[in-house]
Amino acid sequence: MNYTVDYDKKKKKAEWPAFINISEWKQEHPVIYLIPERCKACSFCINYCPEQILEFSSDINQKGYHLPKLKEGKDFSNCAECHFCELICPEFAIFVKVPEKQEEEEKQDE
Ligand code: SF4
Numbered sequence: 019m020n021y022t023v024d025y026d027k028k029k030k031k032a033e034w035p036a037f038i039n040i041s042e043w044k045q046e047h048p049v050i051y052l053i054p055e056r057c058k059a060c061s062f063c064i065n066y067c068p069e070q071i072l073e074f075s076s077d078i079n080q081k082g083y084h085l086p087k088l089k090e091g092k093d094f095s096n097c098a099e100c101h102f103c104e105l106i107c108p109e110f111a112i113f114v115k116v117p118e119k120q121e122e123e124e125k126q127d128e
């Protein structure tokens with residue numbers, strides 16, 4: 019099946035995933051968490067983030083690796099909650115959660 023790419027002329031890039039309108043289901047801003055001591059600065063999360071919202075910071079962890087951070091001018095609302103950074107990180111150092119969902123999960127655990 020061929021999907022039509024909804025090309026946003028202002029942004030000069032296609033929405034990701036191209037066939038899903040994220041605004042239809044995105045209700046709360048996700049939060050990106052990093053476990054600093056696990057990161058080895060492989061840059062996978064930075065290079066493969068479809069929204070390109072991550073970059074290396076000048077901060078380093080105990081092993082001397084530079085840690086990813088949100089780019090200047092970006093905030094959590096720019097995250098598509100695609101979880102791709104989470105899936106691709108070989109060190110399980112980064113993950114994404116929506117606060118409301120997290121609270122619901124905690125309630126269910128009680
Ligand atoms: S969840 Fe997706 S959009 Fe958000 S930071 Fe990770 S890769 Fe980027």
Ligand code: SF4
Nearest residue numbers: 057058060061063107
């Ligand atoms: S993918 Fe994981 S290990 Fe690699 S830079 Fe990102 S957080 Fe660090």
